[in-house]
Amino acid sequence: MSDEALRLSFEFFPPKTDEGRLKLAGVRDTLAEFDPDFFSVTYGAGGSTRDNTKNLVKQFNAYDAKAAPHLSFGGDDEATIKALLEEYRLAGVERIVALRGDMPSGVGGSYQLVYANELVAFIRQHFGDAFALEVAAYPEVHPQAKSYDDDVRFLKGKFDAGANSAITQYFYNPDAYFYFMDQCAKVGIDKPIYPGIMPIINFRNLMRFSDSCGADIPRWLRKRLESFEHDAEALRDFGEELVTELCETLLENGAPGLHFYTMNQAEPVARIVKNLGWGE
Ligand code: FAD
Secondary structure (H helix, E strand, C coil): CCCCCCEEEEEECCCCCHHHHHHHHHHHHHHHCCCCCEEEECCCHHHCCHHHHHHHHHHHHHCCCCEEEEECCCCCCHHHHHHHHHHHHHCCCCEEEECCCCCCCCCCCCCCCCCHHHHHHHHHHHHCCCCEEEEEECCCCCCCCCCHHHHHHHHHHHHHCCCCEEEEEECCCHHHHHHHHHHHHHCCCCCCEEEEECCCCCHHHHHHHHHHHCCCCCHHHHHHHHHCCCCHHHHHHHHHHHHHHHHHHHHHCCCCEEEEECCCCCHHHHHHHHHCCCCC
């Protein structure tokens, strides 16, 4: 199934402890066997992981593992973001995942989120084509979107501002992605949109996270996962088969590659990627 032309990427979040960092280096080495196009490193709401994200990205680059930092304005001013981007450029970073991000908890008042299209425009204005720019896309609609059409229109705005490609929020219904691709094509989006894939590792965490980010867990799937709640091995095997089939359906029907939300764990993703024929 895997093809040289298909893009493969893995997402991590920056660990907070030395132990976590050490463990992640092992995860990275395991997943590097699949020769991904890049690893991406998330950015905490409001820039809360700014240094951790930056340090991890630099460390990955030093190991020749191409890393792409996620970035949002958070509460920072233009000078701070410009300096951070300059540091990334000098460190050899070639790709940025440009986001609006969310309001950090406990913050209110004058805190103003900057839409992702404005960040993309800002990067293009100050850094030209120094970076490839990824943006986020939502086949099941961003939780704050006023309407489906608005969400697609705003994605178009991110491409018009200079984004090269998009990575989606995760989903388990492939039709949501195919329908979304059709709607994007109708408004003239012709850039690649890579499905974001979430392996199924922990039932409760998945349910909680899906509720907040607007990813739909269909009723039949929820019920099935519920029945495996106290059987980690059965959940793992079911999840592996389900997500492998989802990926196969996506790739067989034109998805240009896959982006995995690894949750900083190698094995669940490695098994799926191996099933798909990568690393052979
Ligand atoms: P935007 O594209 O700016 O959209 C936000 C909302 O506003 C949408 O409802 C949209 O319809 C609307 N909108 C967009 N543009 C405009 C406009 N110009 N005017 C009016 N309305 C507009 N979060 C993190 O905190 N850290 C991460 O590292 C992180 N990585 C992510 C990676 C991926 C691949 C994805 C899919 C999500 C990620 N998120 C991350 C979550 C993301 O930050 C949240 O979903 C956030 O609420 C929206 O960010 P965005 O870049 O999609 O926002």
